Amino acid sequence: MYRIGHGFDAHQLVEGRPFILGGVHIPYARGPLGHADGDVLAHAISDAILGACALGDLGTHFPESNERWKDADSFVFIAACAQMTRDVGYEVGNVDATVVLQNPKVAPYIPRMRERIAHTLGLSLDVVSVKAKTSEGMGYTGDGSGIAAYAVAMMRRR
Numbered sequence: 001m002y003r004i005g006h007g008f009d010a011h012q013l014v015e016g017r018p019f020i021l022g023g024v025h026i027p028y029a030r031g032p033l034g035h036a037d038g039d040v041l042a043h044a045i046s047d048a049i050l051g052a053c054a055l056g057d058l059g060t061h062f063p064e065s066n067e068r069w070k071d072a073d074s075f076v077f078i079a080a081c082a083q084m085t086r087d088v089g090y091e092v093g094n095v096d097a098t099v100v101l102q103n104p105k106v107a108p109y110i111p112r113m114r115e116r117i118a119h120t121l122g123l124s125l126d127v128v129s130v131k132a133k134t135s136e137g138m139g140y141t142g143d144g145s146g147i148a149a150y151a152v153a154m155m156r157r158r
């Protein structure tokens, strides 16, 4: 009846890239380097949705080697992963995610991230949770060289 999935993602933060998180562009001097637009939150949520249905991971379905995904809006991945799980009889019940970074401060943008995620998944806002934490200066998220995100998705049979 119910299944749960977990996702994790991390990217380097580098100069010359737009800072996109949770589908929201946030003004900042650096941005995530990596797959598509480097949206760690979108990638972690996508992997959580896939994982709940044991459908592999984002990199398998949307390989970085495919030029088609270069600088793509990662929300196309969330939508596609949700469709894959619908195809095997499941729908997203709720999503909870945590992003870990030191800067920029993303709290003011979280409502818009939740709106975008909810809209993309056809969910109401009250079942989409996004939280932001620092790692208190420790590690790659603490020194600003990277950003990470964790997500869980609960799925139920349609």
Ligand SMILES: [Zn+2]
Pocket: 009, 010, 011, 034, 035, 038, 039, 040, 043
């Ligand atoms: Zn990623």
